[in-house]
Amino acid sequence: MTSEHFDAVIVGAGFGGIGAAIQLKRMGIHDFVLLDREDDLGGTWYVNHYPGLAVDVPTTTYSYYFEPNPNWSRLFSTGAEIKQYADDVADKYDVRRHIRFNTTVEGARWDEEAKVWRVAIAGGDTMAARYLFTATGFLSQPKLPDIPGIGDFQGRIVHTADWDDDYDATGERVAIIGTGATAVQLIPELAAKAADLTVYQRTPIWVAPKIDLHFSERAKRLFARFPLTQRIIRAVTDNIYEAMITIGVVNYRVPLFRRLNISAMDLCKMNQFFWIRDRELRRRLTPDYDIGCKRPTFSNRYLRTFTKPHVHLQSDGIERVEADGIVNADGTRTAIDTLVLATGFDLWEANFPAIEVIGRDGRNLGKWWRETRFQAYQGVSMPYFPNYLSLASPYAFLGLNFFNTMEYQMRLMERLFNEVRRRNATTFEVTEAANDRYLERMTEMLAGSLWTIGNCASARSYYFNPSGEPSLLRPMSTREAIREASEFPLTDYQIA
Structure with a gap:
């Protein structure tokens, strides 16, 4: 058994983990590691490679705002191109050297005395980190159908994941x-x-x-030489x-x-x-x-x-x-x-959270969510879980585009960590009062949404948790979410 110490551990090397790593580097934090159970980066865009795979949001919108890609071949690009984009971004920002592949995280526990997270790795190794990020995505655990006799089938069974x-x-x-x-x-x-x-x-x-528009070589050269032209197209697709x-x-x-x-x-x-x-x-x-x-x-x-x-x-x-x-x-x-089997993913039972997370006073995150309500302040923080940001949490997913979600989460990281550094503090933790206010506000905002008052009973959507609440979704515009992430009251966190 070995134990290593880092400033931060990020679980997951998809676009969420890569974005978190880039933001840590921007803030001058370089002693961190990304852990991923697969043998390459990209998350769902590495795991999924079935025929016909493509993004269902225009790639002018489905990309980091700070990193436009002039090389898309189409408006709705293929999965292979999205995976290449992940590779290119990770290489440009020197993220790959921080990644450890084929590493399965079994759980994490907050050590109150040492003020660190103890991260358990399959095989018996452990890591200690001042900060913990889980960037395990929303669609990472394949769902297998419970159909009588499926185990008796003698032919080939293939899951899309x-x-x-x-x-x-x-x-x-x-x-x-x-x-x-x-x-x-x-x-x-x-x-x-x-x-x-x-x-x-x-x-x-x-x-x-x-x-689905095709981008010619001339258009690609135009995007590369004059990035504003591609940003104009993005503004159109974003607003739509x-x-x-x-x-x-x-x-x-x-x-x-x-x-x-x-x-x-x-x-x-x-x-x-x-x-x-x-x-x-x-x-x-x-x-x-x-x-x-x-x-x-x-x-x-x-x-x-x-x-x-x-x-x-x-x-x-x-x-x-x-x-x-x-x-x-x-x-x-x-x-x-x-x-x-195109039966999707087990989002709520297997992914909230994807690993066992034990916070302060022994609070089990998964158990707490299920015994109370699924909740997370600004879609990332929970009381009793110091120095922890969960990037795939209730009320985190913004609209139809994961990159908009990552955009506001990176802004929140910047504001929060700058304040921690300014105070020369050791820990941050969202207060119970702030978390309660946020949950009440999200409930009120969702009350007027399609997901609450529309005809959704037969949709069987992963947007809804087992209690029937649409708590995956953050019911606001991207602009509003980014503004909140940049201006939330710092008093909503206990910083010490």
Whole structure:
């Protein structure tokens, strides 16, 4: 057993961890380590590499504001390009040398006497750190379906988060479970090769047309030479997405804004009609919840895939899986060679928190959240957890874009750590009063949102915690979140 000491330990080397590392360097803190269980950086953009993987937010918006990338090939870039962007940013800011791969963190415990976090590593090693950051992301723990007989299936089973790059669906009978954002990208790719494809749908998804522009080499050179041109495009895409969230979702109680939400659903229905003329098929593919209750998506291929004769939509449910097929809830049987699981991620049970975190006076973070309510001041801090920022917490996720979340969190880090340094202090901890006020405020703001007063009961969205509260989301604009992170009362923290 070995023990090392650092100023800071960051758990996770995805975009959240990389952003935290960059901010620490900006503040003059260089004695830190990033720990990641994978063998490369990038988080979900390294783990996921299924066919068709692409970002569903324009890459002009889906990137660090301080680090625009002139080399995107398209407005909605591929997963490979996003992964390359992570590599390039980590190299530019010299983050890679701080990363230790193939390192699984089992838990962390606050040592009140020494005023450090004791971080337990699989295999028996430990680390001590003055500061602890968990940047484990929201979508890091794959969810496996609990279907009778699935363990008896004799064919190939592939989860989208553990894709086998050698797998070729050509000529096979394939079944895919799930019709979320991942499946929307993957299903057309499978349909192009499989002899027969059955799509098992529990919850339909709203699908809007995808306006995907190609950036020519001339455009890339223009972006590189005159970065302002790309920032202008980003301003457009940023404002469009801000309007989608703040107008159509956060302020849903306003009648005019509610009408705009209905118009968005009408657009998706028009998109359905354009691709699918079979009325019954359209009915089965149409959600019965309001758009925005769960993450919508964009595609020009998904809906028309269901018009192909070898593609079948099964929306009646699954009774059981057998050695060579699936028995459907309607009594029919589907023989298959490969079962693809596009069943998403276990966000609330396995990721809040992703590791065991024990704070002051032995408070267990996961247990506390479940016994009280999921809560985090400014989406990062909890009372009884000194010197700890959880970057994937309740009320952290801002709109549809993780990079906006990271932007305000980096601003909060700067304000908080500068004050700690100014006071020559050892610890910071959010006060219970400030945390309670923030939770009450988030509850009040969400009360007028689509997620609370809209028709979301059947959405089965990961936005909602097990108690039915939409506490993943921070119900405000990016500008407002950044302003709060830059100006929050320093008295909200005990700094000593």
